[in-house]
Amino acid sequence: MALLVVPLLALLASLLILSDINGVYGGRSIFMEEDLEFERQLKQLNKPSIKSIKMSSSIPKATFKEASSSGVKHVDLRLQGGGCPSGTVPIRKTTKEDLIRWKSFSNSSGNIHQFLDEGPGKHVHPKLYGDNKTHTFGHWTADGSQKTGCFNALCNGFVQVSKSSPLGLAFPFTSTTGGAILQLPLFLFQNIHSNNWWLGYGEGDHFVDIGYWPPELFNGIKDSAPIVGWRGEAYAPQGELYPQMGTGNLPSRFKGSRQSKITAYFRAVRVYNESYIGVGPYDRSLQSVTDSPYCFYVFDYPYIDDYWRHVFFYGGPGGKC
Numbered sequence: 477m478a479l480l481v482v483p484l485l486a487l488l489a490s491l492l493i494l495s496d497i498n499g500v501y502g503g504r505s506i507f508m509e510e511d512l513e514f515e516r517q518l519k520q521l522n523k524p525s526i527k528s529i530k531m532s533s534s535i536p537k538a539t540f541k542e543a544s545s546s547g548v549k550h551v552d553l554r555l556q557g558g559g560c561p562s563g564t565v566p567i568r569k570t571t572k573e574d575l576i577r578w579k580s581f582s583n584s585s586g587n588i589h590q591f592l593d594e595g596p597g598k599h600v601h602p603k604l605y606g607d608n609k610t611h612t613f614g615h616w617t618a619d620g621s622q623k624t625g626c627f628n629a630l631c632n633g634f635v636q637v638s639k640s641s642p643l644g645l646a647f648p649f650t651s652t653t654g655g656a657i658l659q660l661p662l663f664l665f666q667n668i669h670s671n672n673w674w675l676g677y678g679e680g681d682h683f684v685d686i687g688y689w690p691p692e693l694f695n696g697i698k699d700s701a702p703i704v705g706w707r708g709e710a711y712a713p714q715g716e717l718y719p720q721m722g723t724g725n726l727p728s729r730f731k732g733s734r735q736s737k738i739t740a741y742f743r744a745v746r747v748y749n750e751s752y753i754g755v756g757p758y759d760r761s762l763q764s765v766t767d768s769p770y771c772f773y774v775f776d777y778p779y780i781d782d783y784w785r786h787v788f789f790y791g792g793p794g795g796k797c
């Protein structure tokens with residue numbers, strides 16, 4: 477789970493350069509070069525498509541299923557009308573506005589992967605999506621986002637497989653403190669034959685394979701993962717206030733459903749062992765880490781009951797951290 481809010485700054489170079497003759501000339505040529513570069517990138521990023529699905533970046537159809545605890549809903553992340561035709565997959569089309577937004581965020585190399593650390597989940601990321609909604613996302617990197625990595629299917633790495641559930645969709649609504657609770661059962665697991673790292677969501681008959689990251693992308697996790705983590709993350713540029721994480725409330729010592737009405741949580745967390753069986757996590761090897769305890773906090777309960785199992789309540793108000 478990651479939460480990221482950054483101020484928007486998207487100015488076209490051409491708007492700034494109008495006064496003197498040399499300036500206009502120089503400015504225009506810079507602008508045109510930039511424009512050509514954007515066109516080149518768009519051509520590279522946007523593969524030929526057979527159908528365009530217009531959507532307001534949110535999930536057009538979202539169905540909810542009451543889970544066993546009252547007031548809890550599970551979200552179904554499928555596109556309306558079954559998604560894409562058989563044999564094709566939905567990939568978000570990158571627009572020039574996206575490139576301008578991404579460029580203003582990362583002026584060093586213009587690479588869109590330099591936003592945040594790895595891991596799938598859901599996040600708020602105005603620079604990436606141009607809105608303040610909560611989106612599903614996946615991100616990979618083999619070197620802590622130095623040179624490699626990518627979000628969703630925006631560039632190389634992720635192989636989208638589901639024809640109806642692309643990464644990066646916005647949730648139609650999110651949990652509210654004291655109100656309905658929205659849950660997303662999310663799985664990241666390695667296929668023991670192909671070694672692909674698969675991302676899926678749902679449970680039982682409603683399980684959906686979204687897609688996978690091939691093992692060739694990585695160095696350290698080709699055969700298995702030495703470390704597994706669950707976390708929330710907030711980001712602010714230096715000197716600015718941090719955004720909220722989770723519900724914006726710090727977790728307290730309440731347990732189970734009482735606490736779940738107040739803070740965000742990971743429930744029934746499990747690790748797949750070599751026999752492909754969900755176990756642990758083994759409590760003795762677990763570490764809770766909070767780097768700004770007044771802004772964000774986490775409470776870890778190894779076992780509450782069969783519904784909650786191993787649960788972390790986490791989050792906080794952010795601010796000056």
Ligand SMILES: *[C@@H]1O[C@H](CO)[C@@H](O)[C@H](O)[C@H]1NC(C)=O
Nearest residue numbers: 579580581582583584585713
């Ligand atoms: C842009 O790059 C310059 C030079 O590397 C750096 O000093 C500046 O902080 C960067 N600005 C942003 C918004 O990243």
Ligand SMILES: *[C@@H]1O[C@H](CO)[C@@H](O)[C@H](O)[C@H]1NC(C)=O
Nearest residue numbers: 481483484602605606607608
């Ligand atoms: C996102 O929220 C911030 C803070 O409320 C606001 O300043 C910004 O304009 C919003 N961005 C968009 C794209 O709605």
Ligand SMILES: *[C@@H]1O[C@H](CO)[C@@H](O)[C@H](O)[C@H]1NC(C)=O
Nearest residue numbers: 748749750751752753754755
């Ligand atoms: C995986 O977990 C199951 C259930 O605890 C256990 O029986 C099995 O031996 C474990 N496999 C390995 C390879 O540790």
